Amino acid sequence: MLPLELKVIKTYSLEKSESINKKLSDSARTTVENNRHVLHKIIEIIVLCAKQNIPLRGHTEETSNFYAILTAFAQNDEILSEHIASAQYNAKYTSPDIQNELNDSCAEQVKERILSDCRNCPYFAIIVDEATDKSTKEQLSFCVRFVDNKGTVREEFLGFVLCASVKEIELCTNIMSFLQEADLDVLKVRAQCYDGASNMSGKYRGVQALVRERSPHANYAHCKAHCLNLALVHSSNIPCVRTMMSTVQDISFLFDYSAKRLAAFVDELSRDATNKEEMEQRTKLRTLCETRWSSRADALATFRNAFPVVVHSLETLNDDGDNKAGQYLAGILCFEFIIALIVAEHVLSSTVALTNLLQKEDNDLLHAIGEAKVVIQLMNNERNDPKVWGALYEKATNAPRNLI
Template sequence: MASSTSKTTDKYFKISSVKDDTNELAPQQEEKKIHGGTTASVVSLLSSSHSKDVVTNCHVLQIIIEVIILCGRQNISLRGHVEDRGNFLAILGEVAKCDETLANHLALGDIRARYTSPKIQNELIELGGNEILSSIVESCKAAKYFVIIADECSDVSIHEQLSLCLRFLDKDLNRQLVIREEFVGFRHAESLKGEAICELLLQFLDDLGLDVQNVRAQCYDGAANMAGKFKGVQARIREIVPDANYVHCKAHALNLALINSSSNMCVRNMMATVQAIAFAFDYSAKRLLSFANENEEVQSQMQKRTKLRTLCETRWSSRTDALFTFLTSFPVIVSALEDLKEDHDDKAGQYLNAILSFEFIISLVVAQHQGLGGQGFVLPVTSASSERSFSAMRRINTYLRSTMGDVRMSSLALIHVHRDMSVNTLRVIEQFAARKTRHVDFM
């Protein structure tokens, strides 16, 4: 009986030992599983989810950038007095109607990561402008030597803005040499003294990564702070780079010569009369309506102009435009003045007598055909590119957008002026993500 009990006990302990060994092996097997295929599956799932999020985030941000670039190219203000009614969000909303991913982002996305705020807009505008600027600077560096063209002008906020353009050689698609003059931005000029502007120009070139020793010419207008023989910008630049020859803007020089050549009393009287009549029709609704009614017959000859052009003392091109418009619409002007004279407009009678005189007609025809406005001249170096950039500045920085910052205005000007240049949105996204830690991942 005892032996039977002993056998049973031994059998029990053997079974228990096997169960215990099995229980000890279970955690080890589970550990192997965790460190094996199961963990790999979790990592794979996380990686797949992250990649999907990155693709979605990049897709949304790319559309936001493209809308901002579109507004910049077309000079459409992004924000309104009320943020929700701005053009940027309105266009983005229209795009979202055809894009479910963007619609979900705008409707359900984290408010901290929608990337439509004014601060983010400014950042993306700056990056878009920098992308265009980098392309221009790379081409300029490839050419090595270049010319700087600069001018200054007040914006609507009465801040002096310095415009810089670069002139250099490049090759077109046919590998032929072409001359390029490219606007590269505005800088706020706190002082208009020659020393201050010179330092601003040198800092501008340094920020662009261009070597000032490669400057071979500099072109400005004839203002004393720019063209001064001893303390002007051109003199200070030549102290640093002796090879940087100064060229007085040929267009400004031509304008001064034309003003002096117009010292003949008949020509001066003719121009004064043209200016007075242009102002008279411009600032009187009654006279402008009379001119418009008579203007329909010759409008095609006037190149679709609906108003007379005024003269400008410093804009050489405005003279040709004003004289051409006046001469082309001469019969219309006479007819309109006759109608106004019959309507007891005393000024109209005086103007009519003046323009029907023999001296006036001869002076007008000779002045227009001899090119007193400056047409027909091939000017190799002028500051016209800077002048055109100021026209862009006035279109961008209007009275309603007068609180715009300098960086935003310069970047928008780059996008607007170089509207034909493409912007690599993927590179903008990379730079945007690399600037600082974002609420969502883009890489």
């Protein structure tokens, strides 16, 4: 047995050791908690910027959106403020590399959650489209459509796939590889949706045919909103309508890209309270979208409502020696232009609601067909109704009179 003195010394040493260890442990725990708190706030800022679709970077780190929001957060957060002020340069977690890593980690978390929900469903559909990005690289956008466990129809974007070629077999290989990497069973695919390009929709060697060889129940559907868009393109291929739309686009650009011409338009609009109200407080004409023709209904409606303002603006510019304004003025005062504008705007406006419906996530094929039949019936009825065409003709003939 140890003498009493040695027992006392040993007990004292143990108590002192435990006290030091506890202090070290508490300090380490506090450091970890503070670091996690700071990291959590940084992730919140990155997610906020992503939700608001604003860039993290700026011309310098101090002028970036990320740093500005971080500084604002720190004003009401002592731990974050202390971290920004005293943390070592290589341990601030605010560098662009760290931002990118956290951004990628958040994206992976979101993607994995989507994939988990999709894997738990008995069936799903794939929606794929290929396009050339700004850096002239071919890529596929890949989406899935499924009904989750709560009965909600969801369409979710999963990512882009770079393509070495747009040949059918290459695109099919990319789709299969993406499904395999995502751990999605290709035999669960019940529908595949692409555009109508021959390499995608080909009956025998198109992508849809190659996919069906691997998943026999994957029925192909040409995007119905795209089908409607193509129908509008072909139905508007009449010379007078093409000329009218080209003129509307040119005049929109005329006012949009010249400060002097836009000033003349805004000045004329400020004098016309009625047309300003009809334009819904807009101060510019809308340009025509090259790909989404249904949106042209709104652009044509804006131009029609602003027609007197456009004419008077072009007259003012023409009097100031603007020859181009004079040419456009003569073009839009022709009855052929006016009647084409009135009729095209009326027809396109009938398809806007259907276009919006076809792009809804919870829409199904039967509902889409039913609503399409309603629009077709409406147009057939109007085609055979003299009153409709009489009203459009009267509106066209009254347009020049309203200028007086």
